[in-house]
Amino acid sequence: MEDLILLIKHLIIGLVQGVTEPIPVSSSGHVMIASEILGLGEQGFTFAILTNTASLLAVLFMYREDVMRLATNSLRYIRTKNRKYAADFRFVILIIIGSIPAGVLGVLLSDVIAENVSMTIIAIMLFVTGTALWIIRNMRGKKGDADLTAKDAFLVGLGQAVALTPGISRSGATIISAIAVGMKQDTALRFSFMLYIPVSLGGVVLGFSDFIHEPNKAALALPYTVTFIATLFMTYFALKWFMGIMKHGKLIYFTYYCFIVGTLLLIFY
Template identity: 75%
Template sequence: MGDIDIIFVLKMIIIGLVQGFTEPIPVSSSGHVMIASKILGLGEQGFTFAILTNTASLLAILYFYREDIVRLALNSILFLKTRNERYKSDFRFGCFIIIGTIPAGVLGFLLNDYITENVNMATIAIMLFVTGGALWLVRNMKGNKGEGDITIKDAFLVGLGQAAALTPGISRSGATIISAIAVGMKQDTALRFSFMLYIPVSIGGVILGLTDFLDEPNKIDLAIPYLAAFITTLFMTFFALKWFMGIMKSGKLIYFTYYCFFVGVLLLVFFGNDRY
């Protein structure tokens, strides 16, 4: 391991802060990481770095929802064993998570390379406008569907929203929460379903990227800056998720509309068609 580049480590910490803060909120973490990398002169950090920071966000979300995950898993197993109706709601919710994961899993496998190779700052700006506009449309919607009221159609439509978020600038959490609210889910149900959908897709991405991570030729030299980014992302994701839950309860999603429009305009003005 060579001399530590303190400036590079600090830049990685900033990227970790950006990834961690924007992952849970509806503003597109992938788009913001690309923007931050552009501003910091880092260029594309590569698939390995994306897998690393996404894994940190995944661990934070797993920890945050650990009780729900354990309950869903245990009750689903108990339902399959006993067919007891008291466990059926959790079993159905687990099945709907699987159904909602399918669109993003299939389209991500088929189109991810094409999407990432054809993105520029203007693309991110336009997709931020789309995200902001969609948030504005659902700003006053209040559904009445709880976990036990979700249908297969609802789960698939929310899954399509998650698939749309493969394009940087379209927020994953935003697309799934917007879709969930649009099909009539309560806000707390929409939030939980959104982040439960994130878990299997993220785990799949980590598994698929494991070989690339192990084959990374510079992983020893990058160990300290990447570790700094990982730890920063981990803690920031957790605290950003807690903060966002408060925003959801207060019904202030409209603020993210203004933010997406503002950042989109800045991107078009200052970066135009620049690649990240």
């Protein structure tokens, strides 16, 4: 019976991670909240790698055509210098530039951030996320892929770096930053998740050794598998749903959600 309850709890955590990863409400914060409610305690680095990998695979599948085109045309441009491939090569360079802030700060400050997280901090950061979403709710940029600059990419990358703090949504911070620098809704969404791929992949690579040497992985193999599958599928469907939300410019709903959850955390924790 206890094993079944443990599986159900890990299923719920996987669903929470999957649903909240693509949308601007902070997946890390919600996983911490769900773990506290379910009595699972703080989830370790191995668990974070597991769920991150599942979400990464879902995002890669969703954007597989973009990823393949960008990778193939960038290699073609490097080999041939043919101008018809230059736009995709330039977009990849912008993704690299945008990935630098989170990559650097993630390496330097990950331990500090992990040691200074509480439900109060998550609540405050949810208010910050909700406020930022409120500010940009009516902004409609005009910049498409071809109009982006290195400065735009770096500023959006700074937003991603800020989102290393639980309670600050990664997708929210990058989309807010992208819209703030003048990107169109669809460009902001695509650039946000293109930025997610290298940073997430880097985290998986850097944490792979910890995952392999996890002392309890045999005992947790089944619960972790359940979590992985739940996260994988829910990230995919949540991202499809969020694309529709972005298309209709309804980010204001997430402002209300962040304020409600933040208030409940302050009241009960």
